[in-house]
Amino acid sequence: MPQTLHVERHFTSSEFVRDVVIGMADGLTVPFALAAGLSGAVQLTSIIVTAGLAEVAAGSIAMGLGGYLAARSDAEHYVSEKKREWHEVEMMPGEELAEVADLFREYGLSDDAIAPILSAFEANPKGWVDFMMKYELGLEEPDPKRALNSAATIAGAYIVGGLIPLAPYMLWKNPSQALVGSVAVTLTALLIFGYVKGRFTGTKPVRSALQTTLIGGLAASAAFLIAKMFS
Amino acid sequence: MPQTLHVERHFTSSEFVRDVVIGMADGLTVPFALAAGLSGAVQLTSIIVTAGLAEVAAGSIAMGLGGYLAARSDAEHYVSEKKREWHEVEMMPGEELAEVADLFREYGLSDDAIAPILSAFEANPKGWVDFMMKYELGLEEPDPKRALNSAATIAGAYIVGGLIPLAPYMLWKNPSQALVGSVAVTLTALLIFGYVKGRFTGTKPVRSALQTTLIGGLAASAAFLIAKMFS
Numbered sequence: 001m002p003q004t005l006h007v008e009r010h011f012t013s014s015e016f017v018r019d020v021v022i023g024m025a026d027g028l029t030v031p032f033a034l035a036a037g038l039s040g041a042v043q044l045t046s047i048i049v050t051a052g053l054a055e056v057a058a059g060s061i062a063m064g065l066g067g068y069l070a071a072r073s074d075a076e077h078y079v080s081e082k083k084r085e086w087h088e089v090e091m092m093p094g095e096e097l098a099e100v101a102d103l104f105r106e107y108g109l110s111d112d113a114i115a116p117i118l119s120a121f122e123a124n125p126k127g128w129v130d131f132m133m134k135y136e137l138g139l140e141e142p143d144p145k146r147a148l149n150s151a152a153t154i155a156g157a158y159i160v161g162g163l164i165p166l167a168p169y170m171l172w173k174n175p176s177q178a179l180v181g182s183v184a185v186t187l188t189a190l191l192i193f194g195y196v197k198g199r200f201t202g203t204k205p206v207r208s209a210l211q212t213t214l215i216g217g218l219a220a221s222a223a224f225l226i227a228k229m230f231s
Numbered sequence: 232m233p234q235t236l237h238v239e240r241h242f243t244s245s246e247f248v249r250d251v252v253i254g255m256a257d258g259l260t261v262p263f264a265l266a267a268g269l270s271g272a273v274q275l276t277s278i279i280v281t282a283g284l285a286e287v288a289a290g291s292i293a294m295g296l297g298g299y300l301a302a303r304s305d306a307e308h309y310v311s312e313k314k315r316e317w318h319e320v321e322m323m324p325g326e327e328l329a330e331v332a333d334l335f336r337e338y339g340l341s342d343d344a345i346a347p348i349l350s351a352f353e354a355n356p357k358g359w360v361d362f363m364m365k366y367e368l369g370l371e372e373p374d375p376k377r378a379l380n381s382a383a384t385i386a387g388a389y390i391v392g393g394l395i396p397l398a399p400y401m402l403w404k405n406p407s408q409a410l411v412g413s414v415a416v417t418l419t420a421l422l423i424f425g426y427v428k429g430r431f432t433g434t435k436p437v438r439s440a441l442q443t444t445l446i447g448g449l450a451a452s453a454a455f456l457i458a459k460m461f462s
Contacts, residue, residue, distance in 0.1 A: 034265075051265065051282045054454040055261065055264075073432070113348055116344030
C-alpha cells in the first residue's frame, strides 16, 4: 500500500536526511558566496582561504551546536508538557474530557459516538495522556540520542559542503582563476545535491536542483556586488 | 486554564518568533566569528568589513530564500498528501477504516467504542480526511502567506544580527582594537537575545542566555584559531 510505504520512508530516513540537507545546503552556499565575494575585493587567494575556513569553522559550530541545543530543548519541552498533561488529566479530568469531546465533535462525531471514547480514556490515563500529547499538542516523543547525532550530522555536512567551493582557492594563487574553478565545481555540486535532495524530500528533483543552484548563484552574486562596493 | 493559554501563545507568536530567532541567532554568531577569525590573520579592518558584509549578504539570501522555498514546498507537500488521502478514502475505504481502528486500538479503545467513530467518519469524508492529515500524517494546513513572510523575517533578522558584530570594525582601523569592541558588543547582544529567546520559547531565560553566548564564543574562538593556523 503506497500510504504505508510513504509513512515508513518518512520515519526512517527523514531525520538524518533532513540534517544532511540542512548542513550541506548552507555549507555549499555561504562559503562559496563569501569566497566569490572576496575574489572581487582582494589580490590573494590565501586571504580567501583563511576567511573561507574561518567561516566553515564558525558556521559548522553555530549550526551543529545550535542543532544540538534545539534538539535537547525539544526533548525537555516534551517532558514538561507531558508532566503538565498528566497533572491536568488527574486534577481536572472533567475539563480534559470536554477537550477530547470538542476535538471529535469537530470531525462530525455525535455525542453518542464520543461517549465510549471518553470512558475508554478515563479507564486508561496513560493512553489518554499519549493521545493528548500527540493530537492536541502535536508533540512526538523525541529520540534521546537524536540531539548529538543531529549536531554531528549537520556540522559534518556543513564542513564537507564548505570545502568544495574552497578547494579551487587552495589550488590557484590568482583569485579570478580560482573563482572560475569554484563557480564550476560548486554549481555542479549544487545541481547534484539539489537533485538528490529532491528525490529524498519528495520535491521534483529537476526543480529542486535548479532552485538549490539558484540560491547559491544569487547569494554569490550578492556577496560579490557587496564586496566590490565596499572594497 | 493554563493549557489553553499555552496553546494560544503557541499558535499566535511562535512562527514569527521562530523566524526571528533562526535568523538572528546565525546573524549574530557567524559574521561575529568570521570577523574575529580574520582579526588574527589580516592587518586591516577594511578587509574584515568587506568579508563580513559579503557574509551577511550571502547568509541572509541563503537563509531567507532557503526558508521561502522550504515553506513553499511544505505547502505543496500538504496539497499532494491531501489529494492522496482523498483518493484512499474514496478508493479503498476499507483499508483506511482499518487504519483508523488500529490508531484508536493503540490508546486502549475497544472495538465497540471504535465502531461509532468509523461510521461517523464514513458519513463525513471531509472530516475524515482532515483527521487523517492531522493525526496520521501530523500535517497542519500551512498559511499561504507564510512562505514570503518567513523569508523576509529570517533574512531581515540575519542582517540586523550580522551588522552588530561588524559595527566596531567600521569604526576602528586597528583589527585588535575592533575585535575587543566586537566581542564586547556581540557577547552583550547574545546574552540579551538568548534571554529574550528563552522567554518566548519556554527555555529558562538565564540558561538560554548562557547557551546562546557560549555558541557565539565557541564559534568565534574556533574561527580565530583556524584563521591563525592558515594565515
